[in-house]
Amino acid sequence: MKEAAKALPSKPTEVSREPGAINNRIFFRLFQLGNTLQRQAFKELGISTVQWAMLGALSRPRAEEGMSLADLSDYLLVSRQNLDGVLKRLERDGYLVRITDEVDRRARIVKLTPEGRRFWTSLQPKIYEFYRQAMVQFRFDDTVAFVHYLNMLQADLQDVELP
Amino acid sequence: MKEAAKALPSKPTEVSREPGAINNRIFFRLFQLGNTLQRQAFKELGISTVQWAMLGALSRPRAEEGMSLADLSDYLLVSRQNLDGVLKRLERDGYLVRITDEVDRRARIVKLTPEGRRFWTSLQPKIYEFYRQAMVQFRFDDTVAFVHYLNMLQADLQDVELP
DNA sequence: AAATATATATCAACATATTGATGCGATGCT
DNA sequence: AGCATCGCATCAATATGTTGATATATATTT
Structure with missing residues (x-):
């Protein structure tokens, strides 16, 4: 993939002071970032972003007893059908x-296997390095502000409803 | 798609002051935003994010004479094969x-048709409203900072290379 | 007991995304 | 003229993502 994106403006003062222009750039960049993140994650970590998110979700202390499919779908914000496909592949890989679920036998609980935990643990140094390189220009305050903006957008984006 | 993301912290002071934790949230949120943007764009605008980006790219004044496939691939940061599939569908739709290309007959130039320009023009009010709702919490300074962070990340993310 | 609701699995159709590969026509170089 | 390179089209395999739909087992309500 050739590197053309770097030719785009990379400093706030270079962005047109027109809200529409900035919004165009924001959403265009989000589109690109989604693809770039997916590609780089697979290439450098060997996992896709949804696998990354899923393994991350299941490795949290609060998910030690596993997560129901409904909760996992809600947490990841992907459809049940898509979740099934991703789960199948991770099950296939062990x-x-x-x-x-013993309480509600309709429900299914997803849990990491010991192999899954080992795999996740083995990824940590790589993920740490991935972050270090990707976020090299970000100071701590930048990361705090950035995640704040991402959260703000996510909250309202999913509620967008045009007439 | 149930709305669970809102349960997540949405204020900077609520985020753990641990770089790893913030980075986890940043990348997790980017994963979610990519999907949410795709879904909402299709649902509310009737186009996918890559179609949006492509139509946007081709409607710019500098692209009035069209863009080569190579340039379009570079600009959008998608593979040639994927580009072909997206182009085919937009060609199908007219x-x-x-x-x-008359200069280099190996090259192909992609141009919007009059119908394509009309379609893009008809989308503008919807896109404007999409932005208005999605960015409702963002002040102008926020958008400037946000796109700055997105640019910063994009620049370094594509260069990530693990040992 | 019967009816209704729920959780999940699965199907179908379609779109988007990648890498690696091959082939063809055109261009550039020697 | 011949050869190397280029720009693109296409193929193959695979993964991820959506909506709408159907079916089954289980739980809840009447």
């Missing part, structure tokens, strides 16, 4: 299992 | 054409 990283997680689906277990029938 | 929004653009591929023309042989």
Whole structure:
């Protein structure tokens, strides 16, 4: 993939002071970032972004007893059908299992296997380095502001409803 | 798609002051935003994000004479093969054409058709309203800072290379 | 007990995205 | 003229993502 994006303005003062122009750039850049993140994650970490998010979700202490499919879908914000496909591949690779919930036998609980936990643990140094290189220009205050903006956008983006 | 993301912290002071934790949230949120943007764009605007980016690219004054496939691929940061698929569908819908370059007959130039320009023009009010709702919490200074952070990340993310 | 609701699995159709590869026509170089 | 290179089209395999729909097992309500 050739590197053309660097030719675009990279300093605030270079951006047109027209809201429409900035919004165009914001959403265009989000589109590009989604693809670039997906590609770089797969190339450098060997996992896709949804696998990354899923393994991350399941490795949290609060998910030690696993997560229901409904909760996982809600957490990741992907459809049930898509979730099934991703789960199947991670099951195939031995990283997680689906277990029938003992309380509600309709529900399925997804848990990391010991192999899955080992895999996740082995990824940590790589993920740390990935962050270090990707965020090299960000100071701590920048990361705080950045995640704040991302959260703000996510909250309202999903509620967008045109007439 | 149920709305669970709102349960997540949305204020800077609520984010752990641990760089790793913030980075986890930044990249997780980018993953979610990519999907949410794709879904909302299709649902509310009737076009996918790559179609949006492509139509936007081709409607710029500097692209009035069209863009080569190579330039379009570089600009959008998608593979040639993927570009071909997206172009085929937009050609099918009559929004653009591929023309042989008269200078280098190996090259193809992609241009919007009059129908494509009309379609793009008809989208503008919707896109404006999309931005207005999605960015409702952003003040002008926020948008400037935000696009600055997105540019910064894009620049370094594509250069990430793990040992 | 019967009806209704829920959680999940699965199907179908389609779109978007990647890498690696091959082939063809055109261009550039020797 | 011949050869190397280029720009693109296409193929193959795979993954991720959506909506709408159907089916099954289980839970809840009447």
